[in-house]
Amino acid sequence: MAEKNWAGNYEYRAASLARPRSVEELRDLVLGAPAVRALGSRHSFNDLADTPGLLVSTADLPGGIRIDETARTVTVGGGVRYGDLAQGLQEAGWALHNLASLPHISVAGAIATATHGSGDRNGNLATAVSGLRILDGTGELVDLRRGDEGFDGAVVGLGALGVVTEVTLDIRPTYDARQRLFGGVPWEAVLGRFDEVTSAAYSVSLFTTWDEPAVSLAWLKELDGVELLIGDDFFGAPALTEPRHMIPTMDVRNTTEQLGVVGPWSERLAHFRFAFTPSNGEEIQSEYLVPRPRAVEAIEAVRRLAPVVAPLLQISEIRTVAADELWLSSAYETDVVGLHFTWVRDQEGVEAVLPQLEAELLPLGARPHWGKLFVDRDRVVPTLYPRLADFAALAERFDPAGRFRNPYLTRLLG
Ligand SMILES: Cc1cc2nc3c(=O)[nH]c(=O)nc-3n(C[C@H](O)[C@H](O)[C@H](O)COP(=O)(O)OP(=O)(O)OC[C@H]3O[C@@H](n4cnc5c(N)ncnc54)[C@H](O)[C@@H]3O)c2cc1C
Numbered sequence: 001m002a003e004k005n006w007a008g009n010y011e012y013r014a015a016s017l018a019r020p021r022s023v024e025e026l027r028d029l030v031l032g033a034p035a036v037r038a039l040g041s042r043h044s045f046n047d048l049a050d051t052p053g054l055l056v057s058t059a060d061l062p063g064g065i066r067i068d069e070t071a072r073t074v075t076v077g078g079g080v081r082y083g084d085l086a087q088g089l090q091e092a093g094w095a096l097h098n099l100a101s102l103p104h105i106s107v108a109g110a111i112a113t114a115t116h117g118s119g120d121r122n123g124n125l126a127t128a129v130s131g132l133r134i135l136d137g138t139g140e141l142v143d144l145r146r147g148d149e150g151f152d153g154a155v156v157g158l159g160a161l162g163v164v165t166e167v168t169l170d171i172r173p174t175y176d177a178r179q180r181l182f183g184g185v186p187w188e189a190v191l192g193r194f195d196e197v198t199s200a201a202y203s204v205s206l207f208t209t210w211d212e213p214a215v216s217l218a219w220l221k222e223l224d225g226v227e228l229l230i231g232d233d234f235f236g237a238p239a240l241t242e243p244r245h246m247i248p249t250m251d252v253r254n255t256t257e258q259l260g261v262v263g264p265w266s267e268r269l270a271h272f273r274f275a276f277t278p279s280n281g282e283e284i285q286s287e288y289l290v291p292r293p294r295a296v297e298a299i300e301a302v303r304r305l306a307p308v309v310a311p312l313l314q315i316s317e318i319r320t321v322a323a324d325e326l327w328l329s330s331a332y333e334t335d336v337v338g339l340h341f342t343w344v345r346d347q348e349g350v351e352a353v354l355p356q357l358e359a360e361l362l363p364l365g366a367r368p369h370w371g372k373l374f375v376d377r378d379r380v381v382p383t384l385y386p387r388l389a390d391f392a393a394l395a396e397r398f399d400p401a402g403r404f405r406n407p408y409l410t411r412l413l414g
Contacts, residue, residue: 040109044371078108083274086266102278113371118319131168137399176224182234189235287369289330295337327387
């Protein structure tokens with residue numbers, strides 16, 4: 001089977017790939033396979049989704065977008081992509097609290113890895129989950145609601161409990177937002193006034209290559225109807241008057257509308273437009289979520305490594321995510337700052353640099369993004385995830401025969 005992930009840096013080793021069209025078909029496939037994994041939209045960068053056995057794509061499973069206005073929730077098929085969900089919600093007058101940089105990812109795949117957007121007070125996408133329906137390793141369909149025993153462990157589930165066939169998410173009435181970009185934020189402001197910088201809007205992203213005299217871009221998402229905290233000057237950086245892609249060589253038409261033009265949340269919260277290619281495509285990504293109190297130290301450490309990092313880098317993004325209670329969330333019990341790296345697609349070169357980065361960041365308590373490339377697997381556990389043993393027990397309960405186990409999970413859970 002010569003199937004690759006979206007970025008093309010990882011070729012799945014699975015023996016075969018199936019595309020079930022119903023939950024009954026999915027159940028037969030799961031029960032017939034000693035080793036099986038759910039495959040979402042393939043936007044992760046490592047072997048997390050892989051299996052030596054059968055990959056089951058969720059793309060053709062029943063989707064549907066069911067809004068419960070009284071409960072303020074929406075229920076969707078796990079394979080539904082955020083772009084389709086956002087459009088459906090917006091048309092019905094509803095919204096999510098946040099989106100990742102791209103709307104192309106599947107809902108179940110995103111929450112399985114604690115995918116996040118940005119904002120000091122915004123939890124990652126998994127924090128919006130209030131219910132899950134999981135086809136477990138015994139072929140049972142299990143419903144879990146927020147507050148149920150095990151729920152906090154199951155949401156960021158790494159595909160270890162089974163196939164998530166339905167996800168219920170909190171929604172709120174629709175809202176409008178705008179994006180403004182500022183060019184050249186002095187490092188002194190970022191390092192010396194970090195809290196003021198990241199709290200200056202609903203969501204603040206800083207883009208840099210680390211070796212530059214100032215952070216090249218600040219990308220602010222501001223809610224319409226909320227007083228602007230920033231004028232045309234962002235800590236010394238002027239507001240840009242032309243739209244920009246965060247990777248200077250890429251086409252700006254791929255990005256969502258900027259220059260302060262107000263529009264629906266569904267067309268502003270992601271950086272990239274649903275109908276276009278996100279990011280570059282020819283790339284590898286890594287990300288480390290650093291506990292907020294250590295963020296400035298972490299940023300300084302990466303700046304010191306700029307001579308080895310920058311030559312392999314397309315762009316880095318610094319974002320903030322609010323703490324949560326989900327056992328395997330990268331923001332478990334602490335506000336975090338994401339230091340993200342979009343590398344050129346040079347697997348060997350990137351893997352040679354990551355140990356140096358990780359030697360600086362992991363001792364600060366940084367948690368690698370589950371779906372992106374990292375190398376020092378041994379230090380990821382268990383100090384970074386105090387509930388890891390509970391998670392292993394939960395996975396065993398849902399999947400006693402270990403169908404959903406793969407080498408990645410075995411490295412993690414033992
Ligand atoms: C261009 C680009 C931009 C990105 N931007 C961001 C960002 O802004 N923020 C961020 O945090 N991450 C970001 N990511 C990473 C991405 O969000 C994660 O890798 C996410 O897991 C991708 O979802 P997917 O559906 O493609 O999952 P896949 O790669 O298909 O699978 C990932 C994991 O989810 C599991 N899974 C998938 N579907 C199910 C299911 N139905 N039931 C159970 N388990 C399931 C798989 O088994 C696997 O373990 C980005 C990635 C790319 C390529």
